[in-house]
Amino acid sequence: MKIRSDIVRMYRDIHSWVGIVCGLGLFIAFYAGAITMFEGPLNRWASEPRLFAEHTPLEKTPELVEKVLAEYPQVADRYEITLDAGLVDRPARVMWNVGPRGAATTYYAELAEDGSLQVHTEGPSAAGQLVDDIHQQVGILLDHDIAMPIVGIVSLMYFIALVSGVIVLLPTLIKDLFILRIGKNLKRMWLDFHNALGLFSLPFHIIMALTAVVFAFHDLFYISQWTLLEKNGRPEVHEEVHEHREILAPQQIVARLEEQAPGFIPLYMQFHYEEDHGMELLVSGNNPRHGTRAPNYGIAAVDPYTGDLTVTDYMPGEQNGWSATLTSFFSLHFGNFGGSPVRWLYFLLGLAGAVLFYTGNLLWIETHRKKRRKGYEHLEVKQTGGSKFLGALTVGISFGCIAGISATIASAKALPLWTEAVATWHTGIYYAVFFLACAWAFYRGAAKGAVDLLYASALATLLIPAASVLSAIVPGFGWNHGGSTYLIDIVAIVGAGCFVFLARKTLKRIHSAPEDSIWYVGKVVPEASQPHPQQVAENASGA
Amino acid sequence: MSKRLPKAQQLSSSNWVGKASAGAIAGYFLAIAICGIFSRFGPLEVGGFSAQAQINMWLVAPLWAVILSFCFMFRNGVRAWAWLGGANVVLWGILLLSRFVIG
Numbered sequence: 112m113k114i115r116s117d118i119v120r121m122y123r124d125i126h127s128w129v130g131i132v133c134g135l136g137l138f139i140a141f142y143a144g145a146i147t148m149f150e151g152p153l154n155r156w157a158s159e160p161r162l163f164a165e166h167t168p169l170e171k172t173p174e175l176v177e178k179v180l181a182e183y184p185q186v187a188d189r190y191e192i193t194l195d196a197g198l199v200d201r202p203a204r205v206m207w208n209v210g211p212r213g214a215a216t217t218y219y220a221e222l223a224e225d226g227s228l229q230v231h232t233e234g235p236s237a238a239g240q241l242v243d244d245i246h247q248q249v250g251i252l253l254d255h256d257i258a259m260p261i262v263g264i265v266s267l268m269y270f271i272a273l274v275s276g277v278i279v280l281l282p283t284l285i286k287d288l289f290i291l292r293i294g295k296n297l298k299r300m301w302l303d304f305h306n307a308l309g310l311f312s313l314p315f316h317i318i319m320a321l322t323a324v325v326f327a328f329h330d331l332f333y334i335s336q337w338t339l340l341e342k343n344g345r346p347e348v349h350e351e352v353h354e355h356r357e358i359l360a361p362q363q364i365v366a367r368l369e370e371q372a373p374g375f376i377p378l379y380m381q382f383h384y385e386e387d388h389g390m391e392l393l394v395s396g397n398n399p400r401h402g403t404r405a406p407n408y409g410i411a412a413v414d415p416y417t418g419d420l421t422v423t424d425y426m427p428g429e430q431n432g433w434s435a436t437l438t439s440f441f442s443l444h445f446g447n448f449g450g451s452p453v454r455w456l457y458f459l460l461g462l463a464g465a466v467l468f469y470t471g472n473l474l475w476i477e478t479h480r481k482k483r484r485k486g487y488e489h490l491e492v493k494q495t496g497g498s499k500f501l502g503a504l505t506v507g508i509s510f511g512c513i514a515g516i517s518a519t520i521a522s523a524k525a526l527p528l529w530t531e532a533v534a535t536w537h538t539g540i541y542y543a544v545f546f547l548a549c550a551w552a553f554y555r556g557a558a559k560g561a562v563d564l565l566y567a568s569a570l571a572t573l574l575i576p577a578a579s580v581l582s583a584i585v586p587g588f589g590w591n592h593g594g595s596t597y598l599i600d601i602v603a604i605v606g607a608g609c610f611v612f613l614a615r616k617t618l619k620r621i622h623s624a625p626e627d628s629i630w631y632v633g634k635v636v637p638e639a640s641q642p643h644p645q646q647v648a649e650n651a652s653g654a
Numbered sequence: 655m656s657k658r659l660p661k662a663q664q665l666s667s668s669n670w671v672g673k674a675s676a677g678a679i680a681g682y683f684l685a686i687a688i689c690g691i692f693s694r695f696g697p698l699e700v701g702g703f704s705a706q707a708q709i710n711m712w713l714v715a716p717l718w719a720v721i722l723s724f725c726f727m728f729r730n731g732v733r734a735w736a737w738l739g740g741a742n743v744v745l746w747g748i749l750l751l752s753r754f755v756i757g
Binding site: 115117118120121122124125128267270271274275320321322324325328329332333335336337339340341342343344345424431433434436437440 | 659664665666667670682683686689690693694699700701702703704705706707708709710711712714715716718719720722723724726727749753
């Protein structure tokens, strides 16, 4: 396809600059986001075994609620009943929150064998939530109100980067797309790789960019529309007041739901009291055949007095066309359609995205140097201070994020040994490792720093299975849940293997790079990689 | 197309501030106005949280992002502001007029 050369040149500049400004934030968002695809198994891996051996049976739940309400009357306004016993983030039959939203303490209640009430406040591990927060706020763990506009701007620039990247690629698309030029010109190879990766995952990236813009800016968009445009929306309808009636028992409600929506699997119920309408009930659950609005569930509004479905706008499988369209936007971001295969696909696409941004940044640095060389070929063109800074920053932030997340996850099984403030420790460990890695990258420079930090990332990631092994052999340390949680250990071992592989490749590269590359550290070829025909070929295909 | 344009007519990224600001500010209000057209003359809604109103809110993101991506195709900031501003005047004019005429 022909495009005027000045347009291509302009969009190449735009692509470089928006890429360089938002690339590192996006690296963090994508790496952490890929991990959140398995937040369930991760939370289970990281959470202490439940204090209660088993849930109170569902048919005894009314008795449990009655006892909770007798002891904590204020709970009558709002409480939740867990239906699916396998939910890690809901480790008790009855739960409620006390305190302001966001900083509330959650209480968990069950009936003991003798029928007495047991209440505690020890929840599931905070590790999964931390990774999710890092993902949502691109690693900027400031107040949500400060972080989100930054995330929104980054997402908009991300979209511009996608459009401009495609425009730059279009003229040579046919020629370049199916080619990976592995050879002497390493920059060319990385560019081919960057282009192929970006183009083949383009639909995924467009979805992520646009949904992220909405997640960051929805309040702004709503307020703009409400104040600037004429309102013509329908008001919310509420059921009339039910008085002097008893709400149904959870078991009866589950049975009524089964009647009305057979494919719907209810996970938990949220009861809340409205002054004008009496008791209201939202049932969260999913339907394997449909995507959902929240990462792991959709919501049905149910009349708790009769068990009738009242609002099905967010109920998977029971939505009209408008609502199903709306849900698809969320579902496409969360990858919660299509079960495990789609989750794995999103996991891999997320990691591929992180690689895209990492290679993009490093390409910028090399191109920047070559550009400055134009017309000065007879002179030595060194890397500028800016390029060195950016190289170190790229290496530090990327591997700091990787090592930090691994270290904080691995610590989950050890933290309860000495602290109650587990969530604070998780955040502290992540940032300690992250900033240490950044400092190290600046101290050692991009080239040596990358090798060191890749090994450090491998080590931090190996701590995850190490914690599981220790739990198995050291009495009193940690726990192992078995089942799908071994997935976490296996993926960690594979990940660590990848980091070691990349570290070895990078080590070879930094001793064979051109003198003015940011990868150059000296001509001394390390013992391990004496020129050997096969390895020379590998060299060329390496970092 | 094959002939090279004179330098003055070539597009460049050097004057990005004017173009990008037009895309960000005028482009944002233009996106809101387009949503207004969809709710005024189409099936979408404003106010409340019906699916139609939520989809209308979602629509701001692709509209704004596309305008921001292509605002660089204007030759300079002044033209970008003029075109996007003009489009704003037209769409907001239609919305305002329809309020008086149709009621």
